[in-house]
Amino acid sequence: MEPIVLTDPNVQPTDELIFSIIGENSVYWDKIIDYLYDNYSDITEECRFYNDGKSWLYRALHYSNHGFARRS
Numbered sequence: 672m673e674p675i676v677l678t679d680p681n682v683q684p685t686d687e688l689i690f691s692i693i694g695e696n697s698v699y700w701d702k703i704i705d706y707l708y709d710n711y712s713d714i715t716e717e718c719r720f721y722n723d724g725k726s727w728l729y730r731a732l733h734y735s736n737h738g739f740a741r742r743s
Contacts (some may be wrong), residue, residue, distance in 0.1 A: 676726075683727070718730075
């Protein structure tokens with residue numbers, strides 16, 4: 672099992688921190704982010720700390736013209 676990371680609510684994840692954790696897999700992270708921005712407009716990225724899971728989670732949201740957020 673992989674160790675649980677990003678559990679400190681006082682340390683907001685940065686690209687550098689994320690890349691240090693995922694290592695050589697950062698190429699896939701970049702491809703996913705590039706795909707989102709190439710195929711969807713108005714992408715909003717955010718990291719939020721969730722107390723129930725005691726960890727940070729990344730979300731990319733795409734806002735439709737109806738004003739509702741969709742997970743991208």
